[in-house]
Amino acid sequence: MNAPLRRVGVVVLVLFAMLFINLNWVQAYKADEYRTSPYNRRVMLDEYKRQRGVIMLAGGLQLAVSSATDDELKYLRGYPEQTAQQYAHIVGYKPVNIGASGIEQSENDFLAGTSDKLFGDRFRDLFTGEQTAGGNVLLTLSPTAQEQAFKELNGNRVGAKKGAVVALDPATGAVKALVSMPSFDPNQLSSHDVNAAQAAYNQLLANPDKPLANRAISEIEEPGSVMKIVVAAAAMESGANQETVLQGGATYQAPGTSHQIPNASGVNCPEQITLKQALTVSCNTAFARLGVDLGSKKLTDTATRFGFYQKDVQVGRLNGKGIEAGPTVSESVLGKLTTSSGGDDKPTIALSSIGQASVVMTPMQGAMIAAAVANNGQQMRPYLVQQLIGADTTSHYVADPKPLQRSCDAAVAQNLQQMMISVVENGTGRNARIRDIGGVVVGGKTGTAETGDNGESSHGWFVGFALKDGQPVAAVAVFLENAGRGGSAEAARIAQQVMRGVIADKAGN
């Protein structure tokens, strides 16, 4: 019986060799795949071993902090109660089992301390045995403007339930305020009770008002009369000036259609009206005709230079990725302005020139138009991250403002400024006026986008800027979804409050 016993010994040897080879496969060849697998909770446990960095503002206001616990997860991510809802769409959230969002997501590597920039810290940790906290992220926001934007938007006097505010520094592109309504409490998502967090998340997802959506950069809606700024810019680039006389009137019927475009009720638009006056009173007939006369190409070119069709705007770090609305800011577009034969689709152009038809833009795009005008035609790339600071206070990144594109000549921009100031001083944007701060003057344009058969559910817009001693200090867009009548006037009032906030913080610095 010894021969078979020996063979059995060989068989056992072969079986163990198979085990050994397979373990090599699992623990050496496939090790990295398993180690970093999204299903591997160890990745997350390791992440929570290190205190996550703080997200903060220049004044020292802390928006996201991690505090020690005695859980299995060593640190709990928290968002201070007073500011949690205000900054929810910018800061985002960092839950245990759900994907992160906002700055928490876009700057995750730096906050978590796993960024290449923080290699020095980790290298030091190897010898000291400590876990140096992750890096801190300093944002560009103005706390007063953000607070005003949140408070005024949520307390709007027309009863709008959804909306957004964006404020930019026109000279740099720094985001000064960014609010989306309705908001949410990110603390319930970062809870270590993963079931509670998941339930809260599901509830937010199921909410028809979509509180998780960042409307300021993701929602694309018809801009209404705000579009007239772009049409006016296109006209002036083609040789017109503020005093160029346009044909207005009570209605305008574009060639090739029986549809008549009227003016909004209460708008007094004579047959002969100057460009400046047409913008001031927001005359639909004059701008619809002007748009048709300019043609689809000029309109599209100008709109593109003001930021429409811009696909790679990311609101975050200037050399990195930004907060996500999808991957980037949603693309604002004019829609199709030509017929199938390639010629101008004049009825559509007429409607598009007053911001109807298939023209859509984000609130961010509205603010970028105002910023370009205020900054003498130079549009800056918007950004949110001012500085990345290591746990040891070394700076790893400081924002260096970057031009996005030239939207128009300085001369055209200055004419637009004067016309938009006229809108606020004498026209539809009076609610945005600021008279009590020395040297400050406000310009802007209201917009009302018809969304249905009646005016009850129309969107209200205001896009504008503030100059102080001739220098641009703020560009703001306010959007009130389905605000109904009075929406654009309320938007102008909110914009005024936000601009006051930006100016106050700027003076304070």
Add this chain to the structure above:
Amino acid sequence: MSTPATPIAATPVVVPAVPRVPKAARATRRTELSLLILGMIMVAAYLAAVEANMLGKITPDFWVPAGLLGATFAALHVVIRFRAPFADPVLLPAVALLNGLGVAFLRRLDLGRVKAPEREALTIFTGDGGKQLIWTLIAVFGAAVFLWFIRDHREISKYAWTLGLAGIVLVILPMLLPASISEVNEAKLWIKFGDLFAIQPGEFAKLALLAFFAYYLVRKREVLALASRRFMGIDFPRGRDLGPVLVVWVMSLMVLVFEKDLGTSLLYFGMFVVTLYIATERVSWLIIGLLLFFGGAGLAYFLAETAGGPFASFGKRVDVWLDPFEDPHKSGYQLSQSLMGLGTGGMFGTGPGAGNPLLVPEVRNDFIFAGIGEEVGLFGLTALLVLYLLVVERGLRAGLTVRDSFGKLLAGGLAFTLGLQVFVIIGGVSKLIPLTGQTTPFLSAGGSSLVANWLLVAVLLRISDAARTPATMTLGGARQ
């Protein structure tokens, strides 16, 4: 029988002033003791590393579990000195090291289950680690009793029919009992005594059945080996001789279907086919066995896919094996977590106490190898595999050198069964073969497995003693 069977009461349990260890065996026993001490030092080192990682310091009492285990194994060593002085000196230290590391790892899991500040207060007799420690004492005592009273392995064959019947009853019992008493984790392999403890009769059935196989085959081997027909150059047995094989085959398939356990079924069948092969020296038995097993498993999988019913859980296991990450939160959860644990460990592991083995479900039982693997890495696991291989090959060696056929078959069968069980469970948790619920010998938490496997080691020790005792001396350490 070389020694007459003496009634227990009449056995002189007198410790003589001078140990009665034959001179020729002393060097062997010294080797055993040195290896045993070395093994316990390694267990103590493992415990120290666990404390350093989990408590942030090493307490003065870190070595106590290793010390207790060491004392227990040393007691068995003393029994071996008296009763099996020529036994293989590697078996005890190798198994003791495996057992010790199992206790240390289970204690590490206990520490991991409580919050950091409460860890230091955790005494060594609490939790799974504590239970395992006590079960080790009981199991080693069982092995000692066996070695003390059974001085010649051939005595076992006297009870062969009793053991065979007991084996079948033990296999069938959980099948017949209601699921509330016998089912744990979808496998009906248990007999639960309330919440107090549960035994796995299959662990003992293995030993009993093997003893019977060995006895039966020694008597029938001539018939089975010689009466054959030649087909394609291989000798095949006559149809009527296939009877017992088919009975075992049906029994193992019943285990597969009614106890929902592929591993045990494969174990019984593999065990029988291999002893049959050793007894008859006919390769044809291996071929028939493999065909029957894979045919049966294939049929079961086919039925699982088409008919479902009692086969469904088997089909599900195969699907999970093919791609554990297809449904990583439900059916593939165990295996994918196991693989991620092993993968995280990588080549060198995170270090004892520094990983997260508790993320792997059932890490104290079926998946203990994956849990240990995360912390000791490929290098550590390879060492564990080598330890198992040593035990198995030393067992086979005892079979090779022992003079009687029964001893050869018993040692060969036991050693192979141990090796096969290690292959089935470790291959299962590392996705080499479909996962089946089996304990990892000497490591998994659980008394039945520990007691049964120590008994298996005792039998191997007994046979190796017989194999290595010079022909001029009597067996079992008795003086001439």
